[in-house]
Amino acid sequence: MPWIDACSRDDIDVEDLIRWDHAGQTFAIYRSPEGEFYATAGLCTHENVHLCDGLVMGHLIECPKHNGQFDYRTGEARRTPACVNLRTFPVKIEGDRVFVELA
Amino acid sequence: MGKRDYSLLGADGKRAVESGLTAAEWYHSDVPRKVMKDLMARSDGPAIRDTVTLCGCMILFAGIGITLWPSWWSAPFWLAYGVLYGSASDSRWHECGHGTAFKTPWMNNVVYEIASFMIMRNSATWRWSHARHHSETYLVGRDPEIAVMRPPEVAKLVLNFFGIMDVIAFFPRILSNAVSGPTAEERTYVPHNEWGKVQRVAIIHVATYGATVGLAVWMGSILPLMVIGLPRMYGAWHHVMTGLLQHGGLADNVIDHRLNSRTVYMNPISRFIYWNMNYHVEHHMFPMVPYHALPRLHEAIRDDLPPPNRSIAEAFREMWPAIRRQVLNEDYYVRRALPPTAKPYREDLHQYVPGVTQPGAAE
Numbered sequence: 067m068p069w070i071d072a073c074s075r076d077d078i079d080v081e082d083l084i085r086w087d088h089a090g091q092t093f094a095i096y097r098s099p100e101g102e103f104y105a106t107a108g109l110c111t112h113e114n115v116h117l118c119d120g121l122v123m124g125h126l127i128e129c130p131k132h133n134g135q136f137d138y139r140t141g142e143a144r145r146t147p148a149c150v151n152l153r154t155f156p157v158k159i160e161g162d163r164v165f166v167e168l169a
Numbered sequence: 170m171g172k173r174d175y176s177l178l179g180a181d182g183k184r185a186v187e188s189g190l191t192a193a194e195w196y197h198s199d200v201p202r203k204v205m206k207d208l209m210a211r212s213d214g215p216a217i218r219d220t221v222t223l224c225g226c227m228i229l230f231a232g233i234g235i236t237l238w239p240s241w242w243s244a245p246f247w248l249a250y251g252v253l254y255g256s257a258s259d260s261r262w263h264e265c266g267h268g269t270a271f272k273t274p275w276m277n278n279v280v281y282e283i284a285s286f287m288i289m290r291n292s293a294t295w296r297w298s299h300a301r302h303h304s305e306t307y308l309v310g311r312d313p314e315i316a317v318m319r320p321p322e323v324a325k326l327v328l329n330f331f332g333i334m335d336v337i338a339f340f341p342r343i344l345s346n347a348v349s350g351p352t353a354e355e356r357t358y359v360p361h362n363e364w365g366k367v368q369r370v371a372i373i374h375v376a377t378y379g380a381t382v383g384l385a386v387w388m389g390s391i392l393p394l395m396v397i398g399l400p401r402m403y404g405a406w407h408h409v410m411t412g413l414l415q416h417g418g419l420a421d422n423v424i425d426h427r428l429n430s431r432t433v434y435m436n437p438i439s440r441f442i443y444w445n446m447n448y449h450v451e452h453h454m455f456p457m458v459p460y461h462a463l464p465r466l467h468e469a470i471r472d473d474l475p476p477p478n479r480s481i482a483e484a485f486r487e488m489w490p491a492i493r494r495q496v497l498n499e500d501y502y503v504r505r506a507l508p509p510t511a512k513p514y515r516e517d518l519h520q521y522v523p524g525v526t527q528p529g530a531a532e
């Protein structure tokens with residue numbers, strides 16, 4: 067599947083995330099405290115709330131609705147009520163741009 | 170309109186799902202992302218300070234109460250201990266259940282388990298019921314934590330100031346959980362993989378109460394129960410008083426927390442006991458903001474909210490007559506005016522739900 071140009075590196079603060087919508091789907095793109103970029107499905111697996119208003123703490127994203135948590139690097143659900151893992155997507159950087167590979 | 174059916178397995182719950190009410194997006198005041206990130210930031214400091222203060226006071230008051238027992242001079246110390254045990258535990262259960270009180274997860278979990286025991290809630294079921302309370306706040310037939318069901322049974326509300334209804338409901342339920350896991354209603358919101366935990370927690374609670382009663386029988390004194398169990402009754406009044414104010418007399422079946430929740434300015438002691446949950450509209454709109462940041466959140470969005478009640482007494486003067494009117498007219502609710510700076514109330518969706526409140530029915 068193709069790599070899609072999603073955003074610029076500077077669009078995302080360190081230890082934060084943004085929402086990215088593409089082809090009728092919604093995603094979350096993260097910038098870790100180390101400056102690495104990651105991408106996951108945008109909606110929490112508990113109740114379809116978008117994670118973009120959530121809080122990034124280290125490598126965890128906390129959902130804004132019920133405080134469920136995921137490791138955004140692996141998608142692993144780390145705190146209830148989130149029990150089902152998040153889908154993750156490969157990310158690469160080219161120059162100033164962040165690309166996400168959609169499967 | 171028809172009578173409300175609060176059963177989680179009943180007709181109103183089904184209607185709320187079918188009409189799309191449960192899937193609707195709730196109103197949120199606008200807060201710039203940078204400000205919100207700052208408000209959501211976690212720290213251990215405030216909760217450690219408050220927890221040490223709480224435990225220190227409980228040990229002190231219980232110690233003096235035991236020393237002076239059975240003299241009546243011990244009574245004020247039991248009353249103070251009781252409020253901390255039977256009311257402060259409610260807010261600790263709540264904030265640590267959200268995982269926002271402390272930054273360190275194990276600290277939230279330890280305080281959550283102990284507070285759940287004190288407030289007589291199964292920690293493994295109430296975590297899920299509270300998630301539902303946040304998703305579907307005061308949606309009839311969906312929210313398992315509706316404190317004032319309409320038409321209100323005022324006698325039961327009054328009895329609960331002494332924990333009576335809660336305790337009567339707790340013991341059969343925890344025994345049932347200990348024997349056979351979650352009840353049929355609990356199974357509607359607790360995922361299957363947590364059912365074993367529900368049972369394990371219940372067994373620990375039952376064993377602890379059994380040991381306390383056994384000790385009381387062996388000593389021939391209710392003193393052990395004054396320390397464990399009874400304070401859930403003689404100290405419940407504060408959390409019932411503040412808990413009723415959260416949503417009492419306000420709208421149900423709406424998707425705007427400004428219509429169904431109440432913010433009340435309170436004195437510092439009540440705010441310590443209640444861990445700032447008096448900022449209740451703010452808490453429901455943004456549950457990721459820790460208790461210690463709620464006053465700052467209030468300042469950030471107050472222009473978009475109905476004016477807060479200025480005191481507990483003033484809030485009761487608004488709520489209590491509304492509850493009494495609901496005894497005869499269960500569709501009545503208090504609808505607070507918004508300031509001119511606020512965005513209008515969202516009431517587009519719930520008008521179409523059959524069999525439930527129409528906002529125009531309010532006076």
Ligand code: FES
Pocket residue numbers: 110111112113114115129130131132133134135146147148
């Ligand atoms: S919607 Fe994300 S934890 Fe519930």
